[in-house]
Amino acid sequence: MQRASDVTVVRFWAMGREGEVVSALIPDFEREHPGIRVDVQQLPWTAAHQKLLTAFAGDSTPDVCQLGNTWVPEFVALGALEPLDAPIARAALDAGDFFAGIWDTNVIGGRVYGVPWYVDTRLLFYRTDLFAQAGVTRAPASWAEWTRALAAVKAHAGAGRYAMLLPSNEFEPLLALALQQDEPLLRDAARHGNFASAGFRRALAFYVALFRDGYAPIATAAEIANVWSEFGRGTFASFVSGPWNIGELDRRLPAALQSTWSTAPLPGPRGPGASIAGGSSLVLFRASRGKDAAWKLVEWLSRPEIELRFHRMTGDLPPRRSAWRDAALAADARARAFRDQLERVKPAPKVPEWERIADELRVIAERTARGDMSVDAAARELDARAERILEKRRWLLARGARD
């Protein structure tokens, strides 16, 4: 916060593509708010986390920041973020207009720390022609239908081609399957892992079977040199991924193939299932000295019409239902599956340790998929690793209870 004459400068950090694009929106904001100048700084995603922690340690955090919503719990634990309940109430920002699962990622200990900026979730991308050739004319809605469809597609595809791609270095598809279960992933206020629960073991067994039964190859994303062209070639007929791939496939697949792919909500154990509540939020830092001006920027960026402009520039999906009433977005068949899925998204456990546990999940899932360990052994191992990672959390909670 510097004050040059009577102009307030808001320092805004944004990441990756969003950081590049958002600058184009800022002049309109500044025209509406003559007393505020926004200084956008773009961070690459790979360096963002470390840079934010360093900024916190060095007391030089920005006023507003884009924060991946899985990072919110960590920065709340640091005490770096400003609670937004009061400004949200003052601005009469309608929380009910946001998708509930997405909004929930920003609520920690009953207080709101971020406003969703754009949303991200994982669902099914599939080749409608390859599925139809195998006799599957409707996207699967339940696990049983999904397995049947994959078996048919694989049988029709023959050797060297697969019904699906699940890169073994991504934990998200398994996490989505696990979030579809009734049991939480961590238990007792996230003091312990809950991976030995029947629900998680069911999800892991289903996931591992996709490899074991030959529907998906065991491959990392790096091995598939170009996921989009291999999808176009039919090397695999479906994959689980996020909204950015709508734009990628639009751009990268030839026109002749454009009518051959579509999206569908993620199948669940019994009919349409949940998926991950992802995306980024806008947060205010507690150390900011220009919170009023900073909040004005957050409020402005959260207007449905601005969210729509941002969507047209980036392909990022808006977090407010009212923005989805836009004619172009509502008519987009591939985005519609996301609209449907977003009503059924759940946040990953909201503790700072989760990202680390998710990394263990990725490692153990890959070993299980490769047949190095059984589902039950994997569940036990995950519980043991989570137990160690959560040790400090248990100590803090016990001390907090004593004080």
Added chain:
Amino acid sequence: MRRRAVAWWFVAPALCVISVFFVLPVAAALAMSVTDFDIYALADWRNLRVVGLRNYVELLQRPLFWKALGNTLYFVAVGVPLSLAASLGAALLLGSPLARLQAVFRTALFAPVVTTIVAVAVIWRYLLGTRYGFVNYALGALGIEPIDWLGDPRFAMPAIILFAVWKNFGYNMIILLAGLQNIPRELYEAARMDGASALARFRFVTLPQLGPILAIVGILTVAGYFQLFAEPYVMTQGGPLQSTVSVLYFMYEEGFKWWNLGNASAVAFLLFLLIFAVTLVQMRFARRGEAWR
């Protein structure tokens, strides 16, 4: 006594720099390695616990630490001899009186050392590509099935070793080349007069004369190769199946990805002890070799 005081004044600037940039950070890291410094401690100092040697004890019980150690030892055990052999071979070729265009080759072979690792890693990833990579294309011509270099846990480390050797051998080559050029010509002439073959001249003239330089180069290379980090960081991010996680990569993830600086410092000290021990052994061997000569 006065002269001694004056002497202290002369070394004071150097001592200041060393204590600020070396002793202080090392002491801080040592102190940190007996605490559980993490993001909670970053938020509030009262969340910091002094845990004594627990970080070390727990590290020694972590399978991933042992895996990282095993990967690093594999890299050192295979990479160092390969690297030294490549350096020595290239130096011998360049040093040969038959070599033409010596300056050109010397520059070309040294070039990988000074290029940015990130840039050449991109090119190597293309070369090692499973479907369209040149390496598999060349192997295919010999009738060998395509190898998934960076995706198969059995081949990722060999690929990293190849890449590291290619990237680094030029440096030692220059040092060894200088060593070769320092060997008096008369020794070779005398050996030839005695009827020594080319192999015997290499065995009984070149190697003993290069001995001290080879020992130094060996020690530096081992210490350098133990600190394997950039290659897996840019090529595989430690995968697949953690087959390319090195000790330093493990430390980086502990420290800067998970912000467990206490643990990361403990890893750093364990690695220091290991390198220190290995270097001591090497020095002893080098000294014994010297005495024997």
